[in-house]
Amino acid sequence: MPNRIVSNIQNIGHRVIESVWRLGVASRFFILVLLKSGTSLRRFNLVIRELYFTGVLSLIIIVVSGLFVGMVLGLQGYETLQKYGSESAVGTLVALSLVRELGPVVAALLFASRAGSAITAEIGLMKATEQLAAMGMMAVDPIARVVAPRFWAGVISMPFLAAIFSVMGVFGGYLVTVVFIGVDEGSFWSQMQSAVDFRFDILNGFIKSCFFGVAVTAIAVFEGYDAPPTAEGVSGATTRTVVTSSLVILGLDFILTAFMFRGVG
């Protein structure tokens, strides 16, 4: 019995040490990517190519999800607000929820599962098929040539995708409440305009999405580069990208929100 307890404690310790060690490896990799970003900035067409794959190809899921989230927000908001006779405030509710929280967070979650997983799988498969090793043998650094452009493309796309998500959400809310239910259009927009502050709401939302962009793409490229070069290795890494990114997004969101909106406003 005492032996089992000791071995259990040993296991826990082992796992903790392993996690910390992996976090250290990931941090060093992240710094390496930043240091080797020169090529991406000098040859920006490398980044533009990746912007298409991570950004443009994520547009459909972002646009459609944004629209539906906004429509649901409009419906639910109207249901509740009309009980208090303040259904004209539904525009404010939709806009603030989206710009402050749902836009950056949901867009980042979708981005992690659409683009993050694709980045991990692609880099992992390039490693498994020795493409990265071949590149190294050709005296081309795979971190500078393959990883860094994908990283920067993800970091650049994320704020745009979050903004598009919020815009589509507001439009969805407008469609449901103004066009279908018949809330007054003038008060919908004017209340929204007076309640949403550029610096406090929009800029903070933008900052959040930048943080999420860095976190998701850093996790995605690391998991891909670190994946064992086998089929199971790559599939495991892809799953880890989605799970870890999602948890990191939600955790980061709480921390950032606590710093940005400390009961003011």
Add this chain to the structure above:
Amino acid sequence: MTAETLIEVNDLNFSYDTRAILKGIQMSMPRGQVVAIMGGSGSGKTTLLKLIGGTIQPTSGYVKFAGEVVHELNRDALFKLRRKMGMLFQFGALFTDLSVFDNVAFQMREHTNLPESMIRDLVLMKLHAVGLRGAHHLMPNELSGGMARRVALARSIALDPMLIMYDEPFTGLDPISLSVIGNLIRRLSDALGMTSIVVTHDVQESLKIVDYVYFIADGVIAAEGTPKEVRESIAPFVHQFVHGEEDGPVPFHYPAQTYKKDLNLEDNFA
């Protein structure tokens, strides 16, 4: 072997953790020759290529390439040295997101400032040398295994290296593709004056094209010689390997306790 030495391997040792993979390897490869390194699976052949390319560090000893000790070079010098080397990976390792043309052009675009029109001519010449000029617009997933390997060969000679290393170039090829690749290795080496190292366990195909053979077994050089010497060798290991015999110095059975004991027969019949 009087020609100038391109690669010198001296008392090379390499271990993963505590497991010794290579033990005191000694080799010398002259310029312009095609050298085969043979040995069973897991005998450390690919590890030797990695040590020559400098992707891993030896435990002791050294590899000298064109007069420079590979593992003592810093990153920039190593990358500079690697531009003089080409490597053909087992399954080609073509960049799947680039076309055949862009794969061959990759190194020229990364390492030179040549105008695009000249790159186009050079790429088509390299592809012509492997017989695939007409396939320049295809993507890697549209190629057969043999074609992919020929494209990879064109890609590895893109910058006219001094050395090409072939990692199992014959694996999984049909007989026609096999002899095409074999002949290409010989022809390109002669035409470009390159040294070639062919790591393989395909004895018959490689003995036709190489100048010299090293056999590696259990991390040491078990035998070496010209193809003629190797064919006539009576050394047990070489004989077993060249003629593909089932049992010999490399046993058929994995070490085990006696058969009788495993089947619990000893007690009953004792």
